[in-house]
Amino acid sequence: MTGGPDSVVSRETQSDAELDDDFSAPYSSLSAGDTPIAVAAHRASQVLHPTGASLPKPAHRRVFTIANQKGGVGKTTTAVNLASALAVQGLRVLVVDLDPQGNASTALGVQHTAGTPSSYELLLGEVTAAEAVQQSPHNERLFCIPATIDLAGAEIELVSMVAREGRLKTALSEAKLADINADYVLIDCPPSLGLLTVNALVAAKEVLIPIQCEYYALEGVGQLLRNIELVQSHLNPELHVSTVLLTMYDGRTKLADQVAEEVRAHFGDTVLRSVIPRSVKVSEAPGYGMTVLDYDPGSRGAMSYMDAGRELAARAASEQEREG
Ligand SMILES: Nc1ncnc2c1ncn2[C@@H]1O[C@H](COP(=O)(O)OP(=O)(O)OP(=O)(O)O)[C@@H](O)[C@H]1O
Numbered sequence: 170m171t172g173g174p175d176s177v178v179s180r181e182t183q184s185d186a187e188l189d190d191d192f193s194a195p196y197s198s199l200s201a202g203d204t205p206i207a208v209a210a211h212r213a214s215q216v217l218h219p220t221g222a223s224l225p226k227p228a229h230r231r232v233f234t235i236a237n238q239k240g241g242v243g244k245t246t247t248a249v250n251l252a253s254a255l256a257v258q259g260l261r262v263l264v265v266d267l268d269p270q271g272n273a274s275t276a277l278g279v280q281h282t283a284g285t286p287s288s289y290e291l292l293l294g295e296v297t298a299a300e301a302v303q304q305s306p307h308n309e310r311l312f313c314i315p316a317t318i319d320l321a322g323a324e325i326e327l328v329s330m331v332a333r334e335g336r337l338k339t340a341l342s343e344a345k346l347a348d349i350n351a352d353y354v355l356i357d358c359p360p361s362l363g364l365l366t367v368n369a370l371v372a373a374k375e376v377l378i379p380i381q382c383e384y385y386a387l388e389g390v391g392q393l394l395r396n397i398e399l400v401q402s403h404l405n406p407e408l409h410v411s412t413v414l415l416t417m418y419d420g421r422t423k424l425a426d427q428v429a430e431e432v433r434a435h436f437g438d439t440v441l442r443s444v445i446p447r448s449v450k451v452s453e454a455p456g457y458g459m460t461v462l463d464y465d466p467g468s469r470g471a472m473s474y475m476d477a478g479r480e481l482a483a484r485a486a487s488e489q490e491r492e493g
């Protein structure tokens with residue numbers, strides 16, 4: 170497999186000149202005389218037609234909740250780009266947008282105007298997953314249950330409902346997802362620990378925590394972990410933090426390295442070796458209704474999400490061992 174641990178880790182220590190959309194190993198096999206356009210085209214073709222073809226399908230569908238109640242740490246960016254990376258590499262992926270902001274729906278290019286069947290109606294039991302799902306226009310294996318502004322009222326509406334914490338789980342149950350046949354389900358959460366996030370934590374087995382390589386990176390993470398423990402002991406015994414992903418890493422700053430070290434010391438092996446760099450291309454892509462893999466497949470941002478996707482898929486085996 171390409172993108173072994175060492176080559177991936179090397180991105181954490183690259184020099185200033187390599188930052189943003191320049192890129193080095195593991196894909197390049199280019200000669201020094203290649204023009205920038207040739208280099209970009211070569212990278213793009215390697216992302217769009219990855220060598221080694223498809224990633225292994227997990228034995229069972231893997232359902233992740235992407236959570237961190239801190240705002241703007243890269244939850245949505247990770248949900249859509251990781252989903253796209255897995256889909257580009259042959260897997261079927263469903264993104265459930267559970268944030269009334271609807272940013273994941275925007276980035277995946279699916280319709281989410283008020284009244285569109287969405288995660289709101291899904292939680293209320295008014296539509297099935299199959300009725301709310303849309304295919305992303307950029308990849309036939311990538312699907313999204315969108316969020317509309319209607320979801321903004323759901324936190325309050327859910328309070329008085331029967332089985333209010335388990336509604337998403339019921340809606341995403343095996344049978345109801347059969348038509349979509351997703352290998353991976355990624356649930357994008359709002360930046361709060363309210364009932365929407367609790368529904369996501371009850372519906373998933375795995376939690377993926379994106380952590381921004383910035384000051385106060387671990388602020389609030391303790392509270393998130395306590396909430397995960399509460400959900401685990403009362404509502405979903407299988408829930409666990411399987412994955413931590415470092416985002417918006419800026420190799421020019423010492424701080425980014427310090428944060429990365431601190432997070433690795435705290436979370437150990439759950440932290441993916443792939444690190445997502447801060448990249449203008451990543452932040453521009455949603456404005457075009459695209460993931461960075463569609464917007465600029467040769468960019469470092471796209472490459473790093475491809476790496477993260479491969480690592481995630483490779484870990485499926487250890488997850489299965491865990492299940493015994
Ligand atoms: N790797 C990156 N490089 C540059 N900008 C990024 C990167 N990742 C995310 N961003 C930008 O940072 C901002 C916050 O990212 P994002 O929306 O994914 O965070 P979030 O955790 O989902 O936020 P919220 O808590 O509001 O839901 C966005 O403008 C996004 O485009």
Ligand SMILES: [Mg+2]
Binds near residue numbers: 244245246272358359
């Ligand atoms: Mg978000």
